Amino acid sequence: MKLARRIYCIEGHWDYGDREVEPSVEPILQLMANMDLWPSYGRRDCATKQELQFFLGEEWYRRCEEQSVLYLATHGWDGGITLSEGQDVPLEELAGYLEPDGAEGCLVHFSGCEVMKAKESQLRDFMARTKAAAISGYTKEAGWTSALEAGVRGAPALALELLLFSTLKTQAIDLRDGRSFGRLHPLAADLRKRFPDCGFKLRTRPPK
Numbered sequence: 001m002k003l004a005r006r007i008y009c010i011e012g013h014w015d016y017g018d019r020e021v022e023p024s025v026e027p028i029l030q031l032m033a034n035m036d037l038w039p040s041y042g043r044r045d046c047a048t049k050q051e052l053q054f055f056l057g058e059e060w061y062r063r064c065e066e067q068s069v070l071y072l073a074t075h076g077w078d079g080g081i082t083l084s085e086g087q088d089v090p091l092e093e094l095a096g097y098l099e100p101d102g103a104e105g106c107l108v109h110f111s112g113c114e115v116m117k118a119k120e121s122q123l124r125d126f127m128a129r130t131k132a133a134a135i136s137g138y139t140k141e142a143g144w145t146s147a148l149e150a151g152v153r154g155a156p157a158l159a160l161e162l163l164l165f166s167t168l169k170t171q172a173i174d175l176r177d178g179r180s181f182g183r184l185h186p187l188a189a190d191l192r193k194r195f196p197d198c199g200f201k202l203r204t205r206p207p208k
Contacts, residue, residue, distance in 0.1 A: 005067045006040035007032075007165065010055055012074030013047045013084035023144070025073040025111070028162060037169045038069075046074075047084040049093075056097045066105030067133075067175045069165065076112020076137070079122055091115075091122050095129040103132035105175055107168070110137030111144075111157065116201040123203050133175035133205055134184065136164070140199030160195045 007029060014023050025043075032038040044055045055061060064070075075082040080090040108130070110116065116123070116137040127135060142157040164187070167173070173183050181204045188202035 004040045005065045006042065007038050007069045007071050008061050008064060009041065009043040009071040009073055010046045010052060011043060012082065012087075013045075014075070015085065025071070028158065032162070032165060035166075037166050048087050049083065049089055052083060052089065052094075053097045056102060062102070064102075064106060068106045069168070070103055070106055070108045070132075071111070071165075072109065073111045076110055076115035078114045078117035079119070081110065081112050081115060091118060091126045095126045098130040100129075101131045103130040105131070105133050107175055108132045108135045109161070109164070110135070111161065113138055113141040114199075116199075116203075127203065127205055131205075134181075134202060136188070136200070136202040138199050139201050140197065142195075142198040157195070157198050160191055160198055160200060163194070164191060 009025060009029060011025055029038070029041045029043060033041060042060050044051075046052050046055055061070075072081055077088070080088055081094065082088050108126075116135075117139040123135060126132070138157065142160075144157055167187055168175075171183060171187075173187070175184075184202070184204060188200065191198075191200045
């Protein structure tokens with residue numbers, strides 16, 4: 001049985017030094033659940049490639065309903081994600097974990113800096129192999145909050161992601177095919193205007 005449309009979050013190890021409380025995106029997920037925007041979500045802490053491969057193969061994720069969001073809350077670089085020190089996962093390897101259709105009809109959002117700075121051929125290949133309806137993320141070093149990342153300019157990515165996820169639900173944007181992408185691209189344009197220093201980028205599959 002498929003699970004309801006939901007957010008599936010894989011959260012890497014942030015490693016912000018000697019903080020007594022490790023930062024986490026879970027309060028954002030809880031906020032959206034409390035507001036009945038995304039009442040159903042799942043989240044896993046993930047520090048290694050082996051854990052990532054395991055979590056993406058688990059039933060909790062493989063029962064993912066179309067129009068769900070795979071939220072990869074990790075560090076990033078131009079062409080891949082970083083789960084923890086020494087645990088870099090290129091987009092090509094990540095696609096292999098999700099093949100043949102592990103993101104079909106879903107949005108894959110990369111919260112890591114500069115992931116969407118990858119070559120267009122890499123982004124197209126990732127979408128083709130995973131059947132993701134859309135992928136999104138940042139082409140720049142996006143600050144999570146204005147306080148955490150000293151020296152990173154601009155409005156925080158935290159606020160951008162709240163707007164992105166909440167608008168997907170409130171506007172009932174259908175990710176199953178290209179018919180409602182006409183509303184998805186203006187949303188992306190608005191986010192780029194509101195948060196210019198994040199370098200937000202979104203790509204969608206061609207309409208069926």
